[in-house]
Amino acid sequence: MAEKRPYILxxxxxxxxxxxxxxxxxxxxxxxxxxxxxxxSHQSAKSHSITQAAPIRFxxxxxxxxxxxxxxxxxxxxxxxxxxxxxSDKKPDLILSGINHGANTSVSVLxxxxxxxxxxxxxxxIKSIGFSVDNHSSEADFSPVIPYMxxxxxxxxxxxxxxxxxxxxxxxxxxxxxxxGIKTMRGANGVWGExxxxxxxxxxxxxxxxxxxxxxxxxxxxxxxxxxxxxxxATVTPVKVDFNYYSFIDELSTWDFNG
Amino acid sequence: MAEKRPYILxxxxxxxxxxxxxxxxxxxxxxxxxxxxxxxSHQSAKSHSITQAAPIRFxxxxxxxxxxxxxxxxxxxxxxxxxxxxxSDKKPDLILSGINHGANTSVSVLxxxxxxxxxxxxxxxIKSIGFSVDNHSSEADFSPVIPYMxxxxxxxxxxxxxxxxxxxxxxxxxxxxxxxGIKTMRGANGVWGExxxxxxxxxxxxxxxxxxxxxxxxxxxxxxxxxxxxxxxATVTPVKVDFNYYSFIDELSTWDFNG
Numbered sequence: 202m203a204e205k206r207p208y209i210l211x212x213x214x215x216x217x218x219x220x221x222x223x224x225x226x227x228x229x230x231x232x233x234x235x236x237x238x239x240x241x242s243h244q245s246a247k248s249h250s251i252t253q254a255a256p257i258r259f260x261x262x263x264x265x266x267x268x269x270x271x272x273x274x275x276x277x278x279x280x281x282x283x284x285x286x287x288x289s290d291k292k293p294d295l296i297l298s299g300i301n302h303g304a305n306t307s308v309s310v311l312x313x314x315x316x317x318x319x320x321x322x323x324x325x326x327i328k329s330i331g332f333s334v335d336n337h338s339s340e341a342d343f344s345p346v347i348p349y350m351x352x353x354x355x356x357x358x359x360x361x362x363x364x365x366x367x368x369x370x371x372x373x374x375x376x377x378x379x380x381x382g383i384k385t386m387r388g389a390n391g392v393w394g395e396x397x398x399x400x401x402x403x404x405x406x407x408x409x410x411x412x413x414x415x416x417x418x419x420x421x422x423x424x425x426x427x428x429x430x431x432x433x434x435a436t437v438t439p440v441k442v443d444f445n446y447y448s449f450i451d452e453l454s455t456w457d458f459n460g
Numbered sequence: 461m462a463e464k465r466p467y468i469l470x471x472x473x474x475x476x477x478x479x480x481x482x483x484x485x486x487x488x489x490x491x492x493x494x495x496x497x498x499x500x501s502h503q504s505a506k507s508h509s510i511t512q513a514a515p516i517r518f519x520x521x522x523x524x525x526x527x528x529x530x531x532x533x534x535x536x537x538x539x540x541x542x543x544x545x546x547x548s549d550k551k552p553d554l555i556l557s558g559i560n561h562g563a564n565t566s567v568s569v570l571x572x573x574x575x576x577x578x579x580x581x582x583x584x585x586i587k588s589i590g591f592s593v594d595n596h597s598s599e600a601d602f603s604p605v606i607p608y609m610x611x612x613x614x615x616x617x618x619x620x621x622x623x624x625x626x627x628x629x630x631x632x633x634x635x636x637x638x639x640x641g642i643k644t645m646r647g648a649n650g651v652w653g654e655x656x657x658x659x660x661x662x663x664x665x666x667x668x669x670x671x672x673x674x675x676x677x678x679x680x681x682x683x684x685x686x687x688x689x690x691x692x693x694a695t696v697t698p699v700k701v702d703f704n705y706y707s708f709i710d711e712l713s714t715w716d717f718n719g
Contacts, residue, residue, distance in 0.1 A: 242513075243512075243513045245512050245513070246509060246510045246511075246512045247507075247509040248506075248507040248508035248509040248510075248537075248576070249507035249508065249509075249570050249571055250505060250506040250507040250508075250509040250535075250571070250573075251505045251507075251571060251670055252505075252670060253502075253504050253505045253670060254501075254502045254504070256659035256661075256667040256668055256669050257656075257667065257668055257669075257670060258665060258666060258667050259666045259668070260665075260666060276509075278507075279670065282654045282670065283654075283656065283668070285654075286653070286654040286655065286656060287654075287656040287668065308583070308701065310703045311508050311579075311701055311703070312508055312509070312510060314509075316703075317507070320570075320703075324567070324651050325651065349717075352716075352717055352718070352719065353717055356715045356716055356717060360715060362708075363705070363708055366705050366708060368712075369703075382718050383717040383718050384713075385709055385712045385713035385715070385717075386709070387704040387706060387709060388703060388704050392583050392584065394545070395541045395542075395544075395545040395546075396545065397516075397542065397545060397546040400515035402515075406517060406519075407517060407518045407519060408515040408516065408517050409515060409516055409518070409542070409546065410515050410516075411510055411511060411512060411516060411538065411541065437712065437717060438704065438709075439704070439705040439708040439709060439712055440703040440704065440705055441703065441705040442567065442570055442703065443702075444569045444570070444575075444579075444628075444647060444699040444700065444701065445646040445647050445697065445698070445699065446622070446625050446698040446699055446700040447646060449621075449622055449625060449698040450644055450645070450646060450697075450698060453627075453644045453696065453698055454643075454644035456615045456619060456644070457611075457615055458608075458611055458612055458615060458642040458644075458696060459611070459641050459642050460611065
């Protein structure tokens with residue numbers, strides 16, 4: 202651990218009442234001073250969205266020596282931005298997001314509010330980690346992951362991440378299986394296909410619930426997060442934002458857009 | 461143009477009443493049959509978020525031969541998913557998103573609902589283009605971009621995009637400058653820094669508006685979208701989702717996570 206007590210920002214996307222957040226807060230407190238800035242409501246699948254169409258409300262709901270906690274009427278990324286630019290004079294040494302109720306493997310990173318918060322931290326060159334468990338129940342007990350999280354946090358505090366890079370940590374369903382170990386893997390390629398279930402609207406309007414199923418394009422490939430999660434391991438994946446598809450720029454520049 | 465009349469899905473993030481959407485719809489109609497599935501409200505900066513915490517309402521608000529229009533109580537990505545999996549039996553040949561009121565250059569792609577819709581199309585291997593103009597006013601007249609959009613759409617219908625790749629097209633502020641031409645460029649590296657402005661809440665609670673300023677890490681670099689937009693050109697950037705930071709996986713796998 203660093204000699205100076207680290208200053209740690211904790212957030213999530215399941216909201217300030219989530220059980221996973223409480224476990225993460227207690228783990229963070231072992232390593233440093235903690236600022237919690239978390240959404241006041243469920244913000245799953247909010248991706249990198251920010252609140253532009255309305256003002257954002259924040260309330261300090263708890264404060265004691267080396268610890269404070271804010272509830273925010275916004276998204277996980279709103280929470281990180283608010284923490285960095287408004288609620289704290291100090292830049293955090295570390296951002297921890299989660300523990301998400303549900304895995305954020307493969308292309309799920311794109312939809313995940315938990316990972317968006319970690320990615321936003323990475324964009325500001327702050328060491329950031331998103332933690333997720335492959336169990337969606339809001340009542341699931343994630344305490345078996347604590348020793349693994351501690352080890353990961355310890356390493357991240359000690360070492361350096363490349364500029365703009367954050368970590369995506371996924372655990373198998375620890376309510377059912379014992380973690381066999383931690384593997385560093387890429388995220389599998391995949392796509393979410395959707396199924397819309399009619400909602401039971403008494404007024405008979407067209408309301409549907411979105412549900413989805415991930416197709417794993419890398420089925421069986423041993424260098425992917427999905428492979429190891431399915432086999433009972435935790436995975437650590439380095440993530441960075443870069444939407445440019447460089448290898449096609451030269452060919453695209455030969456297309457006749459100006460003719 | 462293809463011999464069969466293309467089937468084109470049109471969406472946006474400024475909502476179904478936006479002027480930019482109407483221009484895009486009229487342009488799309490010149491090329492094929494059109495299905496419009498657009499948010500019923502402003503959905504700017506909603507990124508890749510989907511609506512999980514509530515059912516989504518959709519209403520068919522207009523239909524005539526070869527044209528139908530739906531309003532959706534969700535995000536741009538909800539709209540694309542709903543169109544692909546619920547509202548249409550045919551897979552679209554093309555997805556057009558925009559015209560966004562505001563540029564989606566550099567790292568803005570990460571926050572943009574307009575580009576998220578195009579990216580979602582790319583994930584389903586549908587040719588998809590997001591169009592944006594560097595002017596945020598909802599009243600701005602974007603009709604000067606029409607001939608350029610037509611040329612780009614024509615080329616995209618004729619040619620092939622790589623799997624998973626969509627196009628990000630940005631125009632300078634066409635209400636003030638004439639487009640000098642179209643350049644194929646990468647998106648500039650950058651980061652949005654935020655500034656929170658207190659909202660004037662009569663009840664004196666902590667409400668703030670998010671505002672931001674983009675820092676361009678590639679200032680002056682001539683191979684970027686920002687450089688050309690600033691100099692009066694339109695830009696076309698190929699985009700693809702891949703959050704893996706491959707070059708750090710080997711080093712990260714030597715870290716002591718299991719010790």
